Amino acid sequence: MVKKNIDSEALYKEVARLMADRKQCVALTGAGVSAESGIPTFRSKGGLWEKYDPIEFASIEAFRKDPSKYWSLRGEFIKDYDRYQPNKAHLALAELEHVGIVRCVITQNIDGLHKKAGSKNVIEIHGNLMEIICLVCGKGYKAPHIPDGMPPHCSCGGILKPNTVLFGEELPVGVFMKAKEESASCRIMLLVGTSAIVQPAASLPYLAKQNGAKIIEINIEKAFPEADYFIIEKAGTALPRIVAEVNKFSHE
Template sequence: MDEIKNAVELLLKARRVSALTGAGMSAESGIQTFRDKDGIWTKMDPMKWATREGYLENPRLVWEWYEARRNQVKNSKPNDGHRAMAEFEKIFGHFSVATQNIDGFHKLSGSKNVHELHGNIFRNKCFDENKILEELDESTIPPRCPHCGALARPDVVWFGEVLPQEVWEAAFDDAKNSDVYMVVGTSGTVYPAAGLAAIAKKNDAKVVIINPEDSEIDLLADVLIKGKSGEVLPEILRGLQAGK
């Protein structure tokens, strides 16, 4: 595929490379997406399941839904796309991943420089004080913060909440300073994450977009590859290894 060859040629010239990944990447591991035509939010009201207000209205039901999501992730595993990205860290002087996914698959695959923009479903925090909770007494559902007694909640970014500042700033800086910026498996509709490619482009990075479907940010692409990340990224990796 000429587009893959073009992507490899751009990447071989790069020293600093960063990537933004979205739900489409983990969909190839069997994790249901949120915004596709058959995604979760087409069947469920996100205001009831992914907001502070929705949680307070029915905390037990929402907690149990997230427990079901955790179990789905536990029964899945990273795919070849995740593993290829972990290998990119060994090739470039700098490589980082900013991910909208909350499944932790990038770190599980061996990636070390990961910015989890929307949190991690396996972490919990205090609803009132926002502090990460390492241990919980789950004899009550949902559990309570052992320090102040407030509800515990998943450490994920809900609708109406801002991204974690340090994580966002690191992802922003990486986009701003990239030679090549990769966008993989995202619809390009969820901001501010979707704006990272434009930030990279504004600062003279080449943008490579990999997605089986059209996205809202395709016009930013210097190279646009229509395909699954689990197939395309390993091909790019092989091209880089041969070219190096």
């Protein structure tokens, strides 16, 4: 059987034209975006959760019982974190925000690379691994400037917790509310490097679509059948190509 040759150049042109026309674009990103920066997923083969039980070390229940257990493994979580740099996908999204097309990035990643790449309006729905928060007074600390101690304590005496969503923990209400508002009011949603099957983030593309947004999926495998456009490609390849097409329009 002869497979129909999809004209990818036409697809990129059409997607870029749609983005340039509609603007008000929200990007929902996941692990696939950070993979190209070399960040391993804890769940993948050889990842941290093959060695350690996540429920024992990184669940909210375990943390409440004995926070030092999480802190004893903290070094493994953040190993090499200073070394990781934003890749072409992060930079392209920052560029698209800069030219007024992307309005907001909603990310499931906790590595902070979107901000590092220059994106300004970033909603980190699972938090940020380098941010630490006091469970008593809410004071924030930023790694590596964390008080000593096992577990470390805030200047007020409260126990410090990573500002990430642990297993079994609810997403912060305000943060997720903001993500829902952005999704319900955008005109385009880019799904990038995420299978978007884990709730509650999985509800966001549906929310966007119900409110009239077009969905553009950029993934190495199709994951969201309801998308209007599929670009089956690595994010670090596809997004710079979109930026290049968008730039052509602005010079016409």
